[in-house]
Amino acid sequence: MTRSTLGHRLLAVAIALAAVLAAPVAWAQTRGLLQVSVEGAAANPVPIAVTDFVGDATGVQLSQVIAADLERSGLFRPIDRGAFIERIADPARTPRFQDWRAINADALVVGSVTQQGGRLRVEFRLWDVAAGSQLTGRAYFAEGANWRRIAHIIADEIFKRITGEDGFFDTRVVYVAETGPGNARVKKLAIMDQDGANHRFLTDGRSLVLTPRFSPTLQEVVYMSYAQGAPRVYLMNVDSARQELLGNFPNMTFAPRFSPDGNRVVMSLASDGNSDIYAMDVRSRSINRLTNHPAIDTSPSYAPDGGRIVFTSDRGGSQQIYVMSSGGGEGQRISFGQGRYSTPVWSPRGDYIAFTKQEGGSFSIGIMRPNGDGERILASSYLDEGPTWAPNGRYLMFFRQAPNAGGRAGAVRLQMVDTTGRVLRPVPTPTDASDPAWSPLIPQ
Amino acid sequence: MRWRGGSDREMTTPAVLSAGAHVVLLAVAILGLPTLGRAPDDSLADVPIYDTSEVGPQSKAPVVSQERPQDRKLPEAEKNTPAPPAPQVEAAPKPKPDPKPDPKPEPQVAAIQPKVEEKPAPKPEPKVEKPKEPDAEAIKPKPPEPAVERKPEPKPEPPKPEVRKPEPPKPEPPKPPVAKPAPPKPQEKTVDQIASEAINRAQRPPQPVAGAGKPNVPGTRTPQTAFVAGRLTQSENAAMADKVRPCWSVNDGGRDASQLIVYVVVDMSPEGYVTDAVISDATRAAMANNPMLRAFAEAARRAVLNPRCQPLPYPRHKYDQLKRFEFKFDPRDLR
Numbered sequence: 001m002t003r004s005t006l007g008h009r010l011l012a013v014a015i016a017l018a019a020v021l022a023a024p025v026a027w028a029q030t031r032g033l034l035q036v037s038v039e040g041a042a043a044n045p046v047p048i049a050v051t052d053f054v055g056d057a058t059g060v061q062l063s064q065v066i067a068a069d070l071e072r073s074g075l076f077r078p079i080d081r082g083a084f085i086e087r088i089a090d091p092a093r094t095p096r097f098q099d100w101r102a103i104n105a106d107a108l109v110v111g112s113v114t115q116q117g118g119r120l121r122v123e124f125r126l127w128d129v130a131a132g133s134q135l136t137g138r139a140y141f142a143e144g145a146n147w148r149r150i151a152h153i154i155a156d157e158i159f160k161r162i163t164g165e166d167g168f169f170d171t172r173v174v175y176v177a178e179t180g181p182g183n184a185r186v187k188k189l190a191i192m193d194q195d196g197a198n199h200r201f202l203t204d205g206r207s208l209v210l211t212p213r214f215s216p217t218l219q220e221v222v223y224m225s226y227a228q229g230a231p232r233v234y235l236m237n238v239d240s241a242r243q244e245l246l247g248n249f250p251n252m253t254f255a256p257r258f259s260p261d262g263n264r265v266v267m268s269l270a271s272d273g274n275s276d277i278y279a280m281d282v283r284s285r286s287i288n289r290l291t292n293h294p295a296i297d298t299s300p301s302y303a304p305d306g307g308r309i310v311f312t313s314d315r316g317g318s319q320q321i322y323v324m325s326s327g328g329g330e331g332q333r334i335s336f337g338q339g340r341y342s343t344p345v346w347s348p349r350g351d352y353i354a355f356t357k358q359e360g361g362s363f364s365i366g367i368m369r370p371n372g373d374g375e376r377i378l379a380s381s382y383l384d385e386g387p388t389w390a391p392n393g394r395y396l397m398f399f400r401q402a403p404n405a406g407g408r409a410g411a412v413r414l415q416m417v418d419t420t421g422r423v424l425r426p427v428p429t430p431t432d433a434s435d436p437a438w439s440p441l442i443p444q
Numbered sequence: 445m446r447w448r449g450g451s452d453r454e455m456t457t458p459a460v461l462s463a464g465a466h467v468v469l470l471a472v473a474i475l476g477l478p479t480l481g482r483a484p485d486d487s488l489a490d491v492p493i494y495d496t497s498e499v500g501p502q503s504k505a506p507v508v509s510q511e512r513p514q515d516r517k518l519p520e521a522e523k524n525t526p527a528p529p530a531p532q533v534e535a536a537p538k539p540k541p542d543p544k545p546d547p548k549p550e551p552q553v554a555a556i557q558p559k560v561e562e563k564p565a566p567k568p569e570p571k572v573e574k575p576k577e578p579d580a581e582a583i584k585p586k587p588p589e590p591a592v593e594r595k596p597e598p599k600p601e602p603p604k605p606e607v608r609k610p611e612p613p614k615p616e617p618p619k620p621p622v623a624k625p626a627p628p629k630p631q632e633k634t635v636d637q638i639a640s641e642a643i644n645r646a647q648r649p650p651q652p653v654a655g656a657g658k659p660n661v662p663g664t665r666t667p668q669t670a671f672v673a674g675r676l677t678q679s680e681n682a683a684m685a686d687k688v689r690p691c692w693s694v695n696d697g698g699r700d701a702s703q704l705i706v707y708v709v710v711d712m713s714p715e716g717y718v719t720d721a722v723i724s725d726a727t728r729a730a731m732a733n734n735p736m737l738r739a740f741a742e743a744a745r746r747a748v749l750n751p752r753c754q755p756l757p758y759p760r761h762k763y764d765q766l767k768r769f770e771f772k773f774d775p776r777d778l779r
Binding site: 033034035036037038039040041042043044045046047075101104106128129130131135140141142146149150153160161162163164165349351393394418419420444 | 498499675676681684685688689690691692693694695696697698699709734735736737738739740742743744745746749750751752762765766768769770771772773774775776
């Protein structure tokens with residue numbers, strides 16, 4: 001017997017001995033206790049009291065933005081301020097929990113805003129009312145103009161502490177703003193916070209733009225534009241509005257999307273009536289062909305680990321969803337339901353693939369597991385299309401078009417839905433809006 | 445005796461010192477330390493903020509594209525898109541030396557707050573007296589129901605090495621049923637009792653539950669279940685569960701949400717009100733590095749503490765077994 005084998009055996013004996021000694025402790029804790037089993041949870045939103053932050057006048061607006069964020073998630077129910085019994089004058093003091101229990105608040109948010117050296121110092125605390133304990137507390141400094149961003153960051157903190165998942169409030173959305181009649185539609189790239197605030201246009205509408213997609217790592221988007229007459233894929237930094245052509249191909253390129261590390265863009269390239277999927281290195285501009293099939297392969301999207309790509313193809317006779325290795329290859333069909341599937345997008349969480357489904361007279365937004373199981377339709381209407389994931393993989397945004405009426409095109413608006421389908425919210429935009437692209441969480 | 449002569453002087457000094465120290469100690473004991481004088485104001489939560497962050501503008505203007513080979517600005521960027529100001533990274537007046545974001549509550553919080561978030565496991569005696577509360581009398585002298593008596597396991601319950609709270613001395617002797625040697629007669633049991641016993645039998649053997657649930661998901665099917673013995677009928681369990689369930693708000697769209705199971709140990713007054721709720725040690729250990737599980741467990745604890753979902757409709761004749769019990773929360777039908 002070698003020494004290492006002996007050592008392993010001794011270790012095994014020691015572990016077994018420890019397990020034997022530890023078992024009675026675990027047993028002792030619960031032995032004799034009756035167990036009441038509660039199966040199946042209620043999908044009740046958490047009742048939360050968000051008080052006005054004291055101090056600077058910004059405090060009231062700040063708490064309103066926090067409450068609106070939480071409400072929009074569908075997982076929280078901010079309690080009407082009029083019901084509050086205790087008036088928080090000093091957020092550094094322990095609240096009177098009985099006052100908050102009396103209005104059925106599960107959680108309580110207090111905070112303050114002060115000016116320090118011409119900058120804002122925002123401090124907040126989240127209390128568990130039932131347990132009477134502080135769950136989290138943080139302070140932030142920022143220029144006064146950035147108070148909304150602080151509100152979103154605080155809402156993210158609250159969301160994460162209560163639900164256990166990352167938030168999605170400190171994010172932005174790039175989309176295609178549409179104006180004008182149907183035969184002379186003007187389409188501009190626009191950007192806004194996820195709640196519709198801080199809206200601005202990124203392009204002036206002289207060129208048609210389509211399918212913007214956010215980089216998962218930087219504040220960059222890729223999109224398709226007719227700026228040079230033919231459709232081409234461009235790259236834009238949304239802060240500087242600087243844009244550039246991504247590759248100079250003789251033919252049409254479209255349906256671009258970033259890899260999870262932001263270093264590559266996968267897209268379709270059309271040639272002689274056929275389209276295949278290519279991956280391009282954003283820095284070196286080297287290109288790699290991933291599919292080579294007479295059918296139309298398009299709408300590629302990476303898995304969050306970068307190892308696989310989901311795409312659509314009509315190689316089986318109708319447009320369906322396929323998954324292949326990120327290095328290319330044949331691909332395996334995963335959609336087998338009725339209708340046609342398009343625009344598959346892999347969740348940043350990795351557990352679902354979102355898609356648009358056309359069946360009968362309607363278009364729907366749905367999700368399925370990466371192996372094709374568990375297909376669920378989350379929203380459906382005359383035209384629901386173009387899903388994009390929030391960075392936490394819990395919510396989706398898409399656009400919904402109403403049917404044409406009286407010779408006029410129906411309104412096109414953005415919607416947000418969660419993976420249960422229970423939370424469906426409109427996203428405000430100043431004009432008609434399509435093709436949303438959700439940003440990652442903005443780096444702090 | 446030698447030591448006496450030689451040590452008289454030596455002993456005087458320590459004796460004086462000792463006496464002085466005792467006086468000081470006595471004074472401190474009576475008057476308290478000067479710094480403790482502020483203790484009575486327990487409403488003051490000097491809770492430190494344990495993280496400060498510099499929040500920049502909308503984004504930190506990533507360094508991209510300036511040096512790219514094919515860089516060329518198209519003529520369509522609008523004038524209303526000014527680049528946001530560069531992020532401010534100056535050493536701002538941070539209020540505190542900025543300890544890292546630590547999920548643990550600060551020590552000061554624990555010291556000052558009226559309640560501590562997680563109660564220490566060993567709970568001394570105060571709870572022992574609970575059953576003696578005046579109201580308890582109405583319920584306590586419950587004549588044990590036949591259903592309970594017939595159970596073939598009136599085991600004398602070996603002395604419990606109770607970890608958390610010493611149970612009050614079991615009033616086992618008052619159980620008349622022990623005297624009744626009549627063997628259990630199956631035909632006299634109700635359907636509920638039979639079902640309950642069948643379930644209990646299945647639960648009783650302390651077998652590891654390796655196959656249950658998805659072992660790769662932390663916090664699932666903790667081995668604790670294997671050691672729990674249940675003696676509630678299904679209808680009794682359902683009544684208590686139905687009362688609490690509406691107060692259990694969970695993130696039902698969370699990843700693997702349906703696989704998370706948490707346990708909360710509850711102390712209950714004879715009136716059915718929860719007087720204490722502690723996340724079980726096993727759950728707490730599992731949730732240390734699983735934020736989802738922690739959120740589930742805390743939501744479960746909030747649910748059982750929620751006055752809206754009390755009093756619990758428990759079988760009064762089983763109070764002795766239910767003055768402390770365990771809630772198992774299993775959101776199995778979540779997606």
